Every structure is written in C-alpha cells, then in structure tokens.
Amino acid sequence: MNRILYTLLTLSFLSFMSSSSRTAFCQSTAKALDEIRKIGTGDQEATRASALAQQLNRAQDLTLSQTLLAMKGATPIGRNWLSGIASSRYRAEKNPPKDELEKILWDTTQDGEARYKTFVWLTKGNNKLRSEWLSTLMEDPSPELRYASIEAQLPITKEAASLQKLLAAARHPDQVVDLIKKLDEVGVKVEQSKHFGFLKNWSLIGPFDHVGTKNFDKEFAIEKDWIANKIQKSYEGKNGNVSWSEYTTEEKDGNVDLAKVFSNEKGCIVYASTEFDSPIEGAAEIRLGCINGHKIWINGELVMSNEVYHSSSQIDQYIEPIQLKKGKNRILIKICQNEQKEVWAQRYQFMVRISDSTGKAILSN
Amino acid sequence: MSVNGTSAHAEKNWLQFRGSNFNPVVSDAKLPIEFGGDENKNIAWRTEIPGRSVGGVIVVGDQVITTTSTGMDQRRIQLLSYSSKDGKQLWEQEFVARGRPFCHPTSANAAPTPASDGENIYAFFSSNDLACVNKRGELLWYRSLASDFPKAGNDTGMSSSPVIVDGVCVVQVECQGDSFAAGLDTRNGAILWKIDRPSKANWSSPTSAKSADGKSWVIMHSGSDLLAVSPKDGTVQWKIDIGCSTYSSSLAVNNRLFVPAGGMTAFDLSSVGKEPSKLWDENKLNSNPCSPVVFEDRIYAVNKSILICSDIYTGKVIWQSRIAEGSVWSSPVVVGGNLYLFSQDGKCSVVKLGEKEGERLATNSLGDDVLGSPAVVNNAMYVRSVSALWKIAE
Known part of the structure; x- marks a missing residue:
C-alpha cells in the first residue's frame, strides 16, 4: 500500500x-x-x-x-x-x-x-518593499517569515493593542519575552509563565546517587515503578531514604531550581513528576530548557535523553514531538547533576512546557 | 630571514585557519602600521555582511571567502565570496542548519574558519553542517553531521575549523554527546574514517604536519590527549596522554610540534616510527585562547592580553609585554616582522618584534568586534569582523 x-x-x-x-x-x-x-x-x-x-x-x-x-x-x-x-x-x-x-x-x-x-x-536592496511585505507576514506558517515579520515590527510598535497582536503571533521565546516586557512598559501585565505554558507544579524525589557521573542510564527503582505506574511513597536515596515532596515554581521562566531545593547537592539525580491534563488528543511537542543531563518519559515512554552537563540553557532548548492523550498525561523527568566544581557549573534546574508544533502553548486543563 | 623556514613568501592564497601552512607568518609583505579609526585610514574597502560570524576569512585566488549565520537562532548559514579587488559579492551559498544552532552570545553558528584546497571551498558550522562548493559557488556536496550523529553538538557553540590534507577534509567534533573526529573524501563528502574522541567540549582545531619520513599527519589535541592520525584512513600514528588547551590549537614547524599544554610543550617530530619526545615545557608561555605563531626561532603566544616571546629551542621566556586591552579570541599574524593582534572590541595592536622587547607601534580600531583571525595576501590584510569584511592595505 x-x-x-x-x-x-x-x-x-x-x-x-x-x-x-x-x-x-x-x-x-x-x-x-x-x-x-x-x-x-x-x-x-x-x-x-x-x-x-x-x-x-x-x-x-x-x-x-x-x-x-x-x-x-x-x-x-x-x-x-x-x-x-x-x-x-x-x-x-x-x-x-x-x-x-x-x-x-x-x-x-x-x-x-x-x-x-x-x-x-x-x-534584496528594497527596504520599503521588505517592510511592506513583512507587515503582513506575522501569522505566516513559515517560522522564519513569522520571526522576521515580528522582528521588523517590534522596534516600531508602541501601542498596547498592536503589541498584544504581535504577542499572539509570536512563537520565538526571545520575541515573546521582549513583547511581554514592552507590554509591561505600557501598563499591560501578561503572566509570562502562563503565556509559555510552563509546567509549574511538580512532585520531586531525590537525591539519588550519581557520584562519578555513572548513573545516567541506571534504572533506579523509582524509575521502573513510575513507568509501571506503581510508585512508592519513599525510596532508598543517595544519603538515606527519600520521599516525594511537592514543589511549585513561581519563576516567570518556569524554572525549577533543584540546587536550591536540594541544597546544592552534587553527583546526584532527582526525579520530577507531574500530570498534564490535555485539552487535545494527538501530536504536540515537549520543550525543555535544562543545563544538566536529563531524560523525559511521557505516559511511560522515553521521549527525550541528553547526557550533557553545563553547556548553556534556554527556553525551548530541547524539543521533541510527543503524542498526547486527551485528559491526564503522566510526565517524569530525570535530572542529573555532575560534580564539576567551577563556579559556572553549579546550576541544577529545568523548565518544561507543552506546545503545538509552532511553539504555541497548550495549557493543562 | 627565518633560520627555520617558518615564513611564507608573497602568499597568493590563505587557505585555512592560520594560513596555508598553519603558521600565520608572511615575511615579505607590506601592511600599513596604522589603519581604521574615524578616517578609515588604509581601509581599501569594507563590505557589510548580514548576520554574524566569529570565524576567520580565507583567500582563494582573487576571492575573499567568509561565512555568516543569520535569521532565527542563526539557522540560516551562508558561505560568501567577495572580490579581493573591490569587495563586491561574487556568489553566495545558503543552507539551513540541521544541527543545533545555539551558542553563547559572544559566538555565532558561523564560528569555524572555512578551508580550501585551492580548488574547492569547505565550510563548516557550529551546527555541524558541512558543505563543499567550487570556486563558482556551485554546491558539490553537503553533509549534516548532526543528522548522521544526532547527539553531536554543544549549545555554547563549537568552533573547530576543518583542515584539508591529501584530499581529505578533517573535522574535529568534540562535545559531550557524539564526540568524534572524521575524515571526509573531498570529492564527494563520503566519510572515509571516524574515530571516537573524549566526550568533552573542545574548540581547538586540528593541524597538519609531516613525519620525518615524509608522511602526512593530522594532529589534534583535547583536554586529555594529543595524537596524530593518517589523513587517508584515520589510523592513529601515535597518541600521548596530556592535558591540552581546549581553545588554542597546536602548531608544527620544521619537525617541532608546539602544543598548548601546561603553558606550552614542544615535541620533537624528527624520529621515524617513534612517538614524539618532549623537548621542553614552559608554563609561562600560555596561549589562551588564541593560537601561537613561530617567527625567526621564536614562538609567540598571547595569554589574554599579554604577548609572550620564547626561544623555540628551550621555551625560555625572552620577553613579555601587555599589548591588548580586553578579551582576545583572534589569533595573531606576523607580517614583515610586525605582529598584528585583534582584540574582541576590534582594536588591532601592531607590535614590532624586537630582540629584547616588543615595541607597540600602533593600536588601530575598526569599530566592530573581531573574533576571527585575519588573512594576509598580496600586501593586504583581510579581516572578518562580526558584521563586516575589511580589506586593509596601503
């Protein structure tokens, strides 16, 4: 066929x-x-x-x-x-x-x-035509044309209504952040974390052992149990028994600061679990910013894996296609911290959101 | 005149990062001491280039060739050719990055310097896209190494420049994911060999040398090793466990290999069939982050903003002098006995290399950031600043 x-x-x-x-x-x-x-x-x-x-x-x-x-x-x-x-x-x-x-x-x-x-x-060589055409392309399906259109209009747009229109069309995180800032300057408050659709509420458990950076691929009991949807209240961790705790980030970039929560523990692994109540069934994307080694499972399926430490982080740094079920979707993130001592290698954090293929947030019900 | 034959005479081409023989020295060219500034003194031409580049420029015949990355996340990657005579664009080629385009704000997707064998041009990008075009700009082959090896990449940006040796294009892709070095057939882009490399970020570039019995070697180093491979099949000829700089590159001159390790370490390449023996090391001769240059029995390294001059036979420091302000990424060139060094803010220090000291002759400003290394051909210096291409000549 x-x-x-x-x-x-x-x-x-x-x-x-x-x-x-x-x-x-x-x-x-x-x-x-x-x-x-x-x-x-x-x-x-x-x-x-x-x-x-x-x-x-x-x-x-x-x-x-x-x-x-x-x-x-x-x-x-x-x-x-x-x-x-x-x-x-x-x-x-x-x-x-x-x-x-x-x-x-x-x-x-x-x-x-x-x-x-x-x-x-x-x-080329015709700035007038370029500006004229770009002013019509902000909702274009081509991400590049859309980006160029918003880039051209950003510096010259001052009014709240026009800025809001641009924000509705913008998909690139840098442009979204710029527009929210500009709207704030004209008195319009936009909740950035909600606009991006960052997942804010997490159940955290850890630290688990990662001394020698050797357990990225180790299947800890928590991992197996979560995939089988049979999680326990506590597990044996790196420094004794550990149990789940609830954490809500209030950061506008959805940042979950594990260094703060886990007292700058090094050589460790933390698991973060949440549920996403999807309004849709079908294709979507999971978008992660993370400066540490990580894996992500959705509904028991591994969808992302990158063993990279302290090599920059930004919104939408890693993007993978996923399939959402309508209603409850279970998400688990394994976040691994190594033992580098440099000042720039102390961050232990992640930010994650669900979007459509253009980067527009899909919000949990 | 150099006892060690380290100088290039009347360069007609500048085919890769640090020039055609990897040692950026031109003995009999004449460059202006003073240039730039508000009066644009001795600026033969300047051409604006859209986007951003921190790589160097190469010169192939009458073409000045550079790269740039533009648009959303610098995903549009371009290879551009300009006439050396008047700076007019001759052709351009464009692709969309298929690997990770992200980098530190200081850097760019267009970070590696392109390379040429005099016939075709090979452009490599931080996103691990590699393209070969002929001198008319026609695409001959293209590889997305990040599609072949999906975990190859580094979100602070990669910058290792390719080298062309014996019909093989060698790239060093060292990162925390798929970390490797590979040799690609310059005729069609087929990967002839691939070797695993340490899984740590490395921005240094491979270099080339001849063994004592005349065989070609590609020499590369990392934070944990130094090795030579055969360009044809990637066979490791020798390997030494040594922690080297992951920024600056090694330099081979007349059977001596200068490696930015523990400051600087020199090796003897003159023994046939043996691992190179260490000649000396000098921890004060620190080349960071730019690469060293050898001129008339002396090696010059720049440690941030200090120029250090050492004897190539002993490594002993002869003199040192502060010559630049702020960060330096571009590697120095020596022309007619004067060293030219650009700092990141686009200021070029010109230093007369003396017996007992360096005499700063001028500091010239281009008014645009410069991170790539210049090329010197036919009494002209070509410089890629972040947003423009310059020809400096009297």
Whole structure:
C-alpha cells in the first residue's frame, strides 16, 4: 500500500513539475530532482546526492522555480541540496522570474524555507518593499517569515493593542519575552509563565546517587515503578531514604531550581513528576530548557535523553514531538547533576512546557 | 630571514585557519602600521555582511571567502565570496542548519574558519553542517553531521575549523554527546574514517604536519590527549596522554610540534616510527585562547592580553609585554616582522618584534568586534569582523 502511495506521489510530482515549468523539463532532470528531494543520512545517500547535484547543476532545462517548488515535501537534507542548487540557479538566471518567485512566496502551501529564500531575493536592496511585505507576514506558517515579520515590527510598535497582536503571533521565546516586557512598559501585565505554558507544579524525589557521573542510564527503582505506574511513597536515596515532596515554581521562566531545593547537592539525580491534563488528543511537542543531563518519559515512554552537563540553557532548548492523550498525561523527568566544581557549573534546574508544533502553548486543563 | 623556514613568501592564497601552512607568518609583505579609526585610514574597502560570524576569512585566488549565520537562532548559514579587488559579492551559498544552532552570545553558528584546497571551498558550522562548493559557488556536496550523529553538538557553540590534507577534509567534533573526529573524501563528502574522541567540549582545531619520513599527519589535541592520525584512513600514528588547551590549537614547524599544554610543550617530530619526545615545557608561555605563531626561532603566544616571546629551542621566556586591552579570541599574524593582534572590541595592536622587547607601534580600531583571525595576501590584510569584511592595505 505504502509503495503504491509513494509511486503515485512521485508520479504526481513529476507530472506537476513538468506542467509547472516555463520550459520543457526532461524526464531525467525531473527524476534527478525528485531523487534529491528524498535524500537521507549516511554516506551512500551523500555520494548519490553529490552525483545528482552535478547533473542538476548542469541541467539546461531546470529553472529556479522548479528547484524551489521541489523543496515542498523534501527531507531536511534534501531541502539543503535543493537550496544549494537554487542559489546557483538564481545567479545563473540573469532575470529571475519575479512573478514566479512571488507566486511561491505567497503560496503558503509551499515549503517555508523555499518561501523565505524567495522573500530575501525579492526584497534584496528594497527596504520599503521588505517592510511592506513583512507587515503582513506575522501569522505566516513559515517560522522564519513569522520571526522576521515580528522582528521588523517590534522596534516600531508602541501601542498596547498592536503589541498584544504581535504577542499572539509570536512563537520565538526571545520575541515573546521582549513583547511581554514592552507590554509591561505600557501598563499591560501578561503572566509570562502562563503565556509559555510552563509546567509549574511538580512532585520531586531525590537525591539519588550519581557520584562519578555513572548513573545516567541506571534504572533506579523509582524509575521502573513510575513507568509501571506503581510508585512508592519513599525510596532508598543517595544519603538515606527519600520521599516525594511537592514543589511549585513561581519563576516567570518556569524554572525549577533543584540546587536550591536540594541544597546544592552534587553527583546526584532527582526525579520530577507531574500530570498534564490535555485539552487535545494527538501530536504536540515537549520543550525543555535544562543545563544538566536529563531524560523525559511521557505516559511511560522515553521521549527525550541528553547526557550533557553545563553547556548553556534556554527556553525551548530541547524539543521533541510527543503524542498526547486527551485528559491526564503522566510526565517524569530525570535530572542529573555532575560534580564539576567551577563556579559556572553549579546550576541544577529545568523548565518544561507543552506546545503545538509552532511553539504555541497548550495549557493543562 | 627565518633560520627555520617558518615564513611564507608573497602568499597568493590563505587557505585555512592560520594560513596555508598553519603558521600565520608572511615575511615579505607590506601592511600599513596604522589603519581604521574615524578616517578609515588604509581601509581599501569594507563590505557589510548580514548576520554574524566569529570565524576567520580565507583567500582563494582573487576571492575573499567568509561565512555568516543569520535569521532565527542563526539557522540560516551562508558561505560568501567577495572580490579581493573591490569587495563586491561574487556568489553566495545558503543552507539551513540541521544541527543545533545555539551558542553563547559572544559566538555565532558561523564560528569555524572555512578551508580550501585551492580548488574547492569547505565550510563548516557550529551546527555541524558541512558543505563543499567550487570556486563558482556551485554546491558539490553537503553533509549534516548532526543528522548522521544526532547527539553531536554543544549549545555554547563549537568552533573547530576543518583542515584539508591529501584530499581529505578533517573535522574535529568534540562535545559531550557524539564526540568524534572524521575524515571526509573531498570529492564527494563520503566519510572515509571516524574515530571516537573524549566526550568533552573542545574548540581547538586540528593541524597538519609531516613525519620525518615524509608522511602526512593530522594532529589534534583535547583536554586529555594529543595524537596524530593518517589523513587517508584515520589510523592513529601515535597518541600521548596530556592535558591540552581546549581553545588554542597546536602548531608544527620544521619537525617541532608546539602544543598548548601546561603553558606550552614542544615535541620533537624528527624520529621515524617513534612517538614524539618532549623537548621542553614552559608554563609561562600560555596561549589562551588564541593560537601561537613561530617567527625567526621564536614562538609567540598571547595569554589574554599579554604577548609572550620564547626561544623555540628551550621555551625560555625572552620577553613579555601587555599589548591588548580586553578579551582576545583572534589569533595573531606576523607580517614583515610586525605582529598584528585583534582584540574582541576590534582594536588591532601592531607590535614590532624586537630582540629584547616588543615595541607597540600602533593600536588601530575598526569599530566592530573581531573574533576571527585575519588573512594576509598580496600586501593586504583581510579581516572578518562580526558584521563586516575589511580589506586593509596601503
């Protein structure tokens, strides 16, 4: 079934590309273009793509528009190959067809990266046009165009109503924080942690042993029990028995400061558990900022794992797709602190939220 | 003239970080002592570049090549070529970072200096995207190493620059996740070899040297080791357990290897088939964070803002002098006996390297942060500041 569907999609791509071109588009070029769209990881794929790119760079019948249109539905690596070929086409076509590029830019079903590229080309050296177009793009599905739109409007927007409109559209954390600050300056209070949808209420248990940074992958009893949904009131910890305690963060960035709660304990692991009462069923994202090694499980399934210590932290630092059940979803985070002694290596904290694929908060009921 | 043959003459290209032979010395070029400032003195041209870069610039023929990272989270990564004559853009290539683009505010996704074999150009980014283009800017191959090795990355930013040796592009990707060094076929981007490296962040760059019997080595170091590998297959030729700087890079000159370890440690590379023996170490000769340079039997290191001059045969410190204010990330170059060093705030100290002391001849300001290292070709110095590209020449 999948093979049939795949063949049909390929045929429809080839047919679409042929019909949408300004010039004749030979089958071998169309085939190479289709193949490079699907390039994946690894050596074999890279060397195959290199050969295909040589063919496409030489193809007389390939246009800039066809290259950009092919980015729709391409793999992330395929899109970069096509972006590279498109850059050469753009230089080669002495008068790139503005009408075709504009058509791609304003067609929100086309690939966002291709649309952003056309936007940059079409507005190069024309600040007036750039500003005019950006003022209309703040709710664009392309994260880059949306970001650029808000970036352009942020410094010149002063009124509360306009700022609120921008805040509703903004997805990038830096822009959201800036807008909330600007709104505060004009007398409009926005609860930042609520806007982001940070999870504030946690049950914490620890510390467990992590001396020698050796237990990142150790399945402590608490971990096994939580996954089996059979947690106990207390467990044997690093310094004796430990039991659950409730913690609510009041920080605007949703920061749960474990160093404070656990008296700067080093070489340790703490587990944080919460429930997320989802208003929706289906795809979502979990977004974590954490400067310590961590793992996250949702409803018993491991969804994130990064053994990285003291290498910066920010809102939405780690993003993973998840599936939410409508109603109660159980979340467990394992946060690991190492024993580095440097002043900059003492933080032990995390901040987490649930969002849709654009970064808009999904709030727990 | 250098007894040790450390100088490059009339460089026509500057093909990688610290120049084509890794020792950024040009003996017979002439550069202005004074430049920049309010009058833009001796600035042949200046070209604004969107986005941000902390990497150095390279020169391939008449093309000055740099990278930049722009847009949301600096995810748009670009490779740009400009005419050395007038600074006009010749071509650009652009990709979207597929690895982690995050970095410290001081740094940029465009942090490593690109490299070239004189034919093609290889651009590497903190996000572990690696692309090869020809001199017309046409994409020849592209690798997302973070897609191949998903835990490769460092959110304070990575900056190790690639080197090209014997048709192999060598990258050092050392971080707490997937930590490795790899050699990629310059013809098609295939990974010829990959070796595990210590799981700790390392921003230093590999360098190249010849063994006493004429074989090519790629030399790399980390916080816990120093090793040489064969560029063709990654075979480890020798390995020494030693804690080295994770910022500055090693330098091989005439069978001597200078390693930023315990200050500076020098090794003898002249024995065939043997692990290099230690010649000396000097803890006062600390190269931090920029990389050392060897000129006329002396090695120069910059420790934050102090320039230290030592004898290459003994390591003994001959003189030292404060030459810069504030942070320094860019590595120095020596041109016509004068050392040029940019501090982060874009001020360039020009120091005449004397027998017994360094004489500061000028301090020149570009008015823009500079973290990358300059390139010197045909009596001109090319500098990538964070937001512009400069040609400095009389």
